[in-house]
Amino acid sequence: xxxxxxPPPTPANASPRRLPVGVRKKPLRVVVTGGAxxxxxxxxxxxxARGDSVIVVDNFFTGRKENVAHHLANPRFELxxxxxxxxxxxxxxxxxxxxxxxxxxxxxxxxxxTIKTNVMGTLNMLGLAKRVGARFLLTSTSEVYGDPLExxxxxxxxxxxxxxxxxxxxDEGKRTAETLTMDYHRGAGVEVRIARIFNTYGPRxxxxxxxxxxxxxxxxxxxxxxxxxxxxKQTRSxxxxxxxxxxxxxxxxxxxxxxxxxxxxxxxxxxxLAQVVKETIDxxxxxxxxxxxxxxxxxxxxxxxxxxxxxxWEPKVSLKQxxxxxxxxxQKRILDE
Ligand code: NAD
Ligand code: UDP
Ligand code: UDP
Numbered sequence: 001x002x003x004x005x006x007p008p009p010t011p012a013n014a015s016p017r018r019l020p021v022g023v024r025k026k027p028l029r030v031v032v033t034g035g036a037x038x039x040x041x042x043x044x045x046x047x048x049a050r051g052d053s054v055i056v057v058d059n060f061f062t063g064r065k066e067n068v069a070h071h072l073a074n075p076r077f078e079l080x081x082x083x084x085x086x087x088x089x090x091x092x093x094x095x096x097x098x099x100x101x102x103x104x105x106x107x108x109x110x111x112x113x114t115i116k117t118n119v120m121g122t123l124n125m126l127g128l129a130k131r132v133g134a135r136f137l138l139t140s141t142s143e144v145y146g147d148p149l150e151x152x153x154x155x156x157x158x159x160x161x162x163x164x165x166x167x168x169x170x171d172e173g174k175r176t177a178e179t180l181t182m183d184y185h186r187g188a189g190v191e192v193r194i195a196r197i198f199n200t201y202g203p204r205x206x207x208x209x210x211x212x213x214x215x216x217x218x219x220x221x222x223x224x225x226x227x228x229x230x231x232x233k234q235t236r237s238x239x240x241x242x243x244x245x246x247x248x249x250x251x252x253x254x255x256x257x258x259x260x261x262x263x264x265x266x267x268x269x270x271x272x273l274a275q276v277v278k279e280t281i282d283x284x285x286x287x288x289x290x291x292x293x294x295x296x297x298x299x300x301x302x303x304x305x306x307x308x309x310x311x312x313w314e315p316k317v318s319l320k321q322x323x324x325x326x327x328x329x330x331q332k333r334i335l336d337e
Contacts, residue, residue, distance in 0.1 A: 028052040034098030036063030038205045059083040084121030097125045098139045105210030111169035118173030126184040137193040138181045143171045152301040165295045198263025198302045202241030203329035216277045220285045230292030232271035235299040239264040240322030243315035250313045263302035264315040
């Protein structure tokens with residue numbers, strides 16, 4: 001008797017009708033507000049790559065569709081143009097709340113809008129998290145420490161912030177967002193996470209974002225002098241974006257509320273940063289001094305011992321390693337201009 005014919009071959013990409021038990025759990029539904037921006041788009045790449053679904057909610061104030069255009073054909077990806085100041089109904093498991101302009105140039109452009117985004121936007125996302133039982137992560141900032149009187153900054157430091165200055169819409173906005181987050185946690189039982197992010201750089205930053213690393217790199221590539229504000233002796237600590245994204249995901253998946261500092265402790269003066277940019281791009285690059293902006297913090301460096309010990313996270317990419325990766329992205333985009 002002829003043997004039964006073998007089953008038709010399955011195409012390599014066809015999903016089996018029934019998965020063996022325990023092999024794959026249902027993909028998580030993850031919202032990333034501000035997901036068309038610099039940090040958000042890198043986070044989206046990583047969450048999609050691990051197999052989960054992503055909804056980006058963004059009003060494109062500083063974000064760009066091009067940052068996520070490579071996902072538009074992915075059925076696990078959705079892009080919604082929406083302002084987080086307005087309520088929104090979604091059914092999701094996790095919310096990464098990033099929506100907020102981050103560069104001083106952008107957040108000072110319309111300060112009232114900035115504080116509305118921080119307060120009403122965060123309130124809406126917490127209301128959403130409460131309604132659907134989602135876990136909520138706030139991307140706060142090292143700016144909550146203001147012009148710090150402690151150095152380096154630990155999470156236990158309460159900060160030194162001017163409540164009525166030109167940066168207050170952002171600094172105090174984020175401080176209020178942290179307060180709201182903790183009140184929804186204590187009062188409504190929402191699972192929350194708070195990250196305090198220190199200066200981060202990398203590919204996809206807006207070319208004319210106004211932040212120091214993007215300014216110096218774009219200026220040097222365009223053969224313009226690097227604009228050093230003030231005497232250039234103020235310090236910052238610069239984190240490469242992939243380290244931050246790893247930190248955000250680790251924090252979301254862990255059991256600790258935080259807040260956690262996420263930053264690279266390598267500290268540079270702006271003049272030292274200019275020197276690294278010069279060595280990386282063009283030995284003939286020059287600097288020019290400009291008056292500094294109001295309330296500029298004199299120094300900033302994260303103490304990351306809490307994230308190291310509880311989350312087992314620390315940054316891996318130094319400024320000298322990360323800068324060239326950003327330069328090649330900027331080079332391509334400047335040529336396309
Ligand atoms: P970004 O400006 O590139 O991204 C912000 C995104 O939020 C943009 O896509 C923008 O269009 C969107 N957005 C702004 N207002 C919105 C609104 N009302 N509704 C919907 N979308 C809105 O900035 P980024 O560097 O990617 O920053 C992301 C988050 O990380 C921000 O919350 C920022 O405060 C925080 N953070 C960033 C840094 C850093 O150095 N990059 C440092 C500290 C904190
Ligand atoms: N909200 C939202 N989506 C939701 C649930 C709530 O945008 O799925 C908004 C809601 O419109 C409100 C905010 O989140 O402005 C806070 O909601 P909460 O239920 O905590 O407060 P309440 O609506 O009772 O004031
Ligand atoms: N800065 C500078 N030249 C620039 C842009 C910024 O010297 O073209 C300085 C700025 O005065 C501040 C530091 O760089 O001391 C970091 O500024 P940025 O706007 O990048 O971030 P933040 O002030 O939020 O840390």
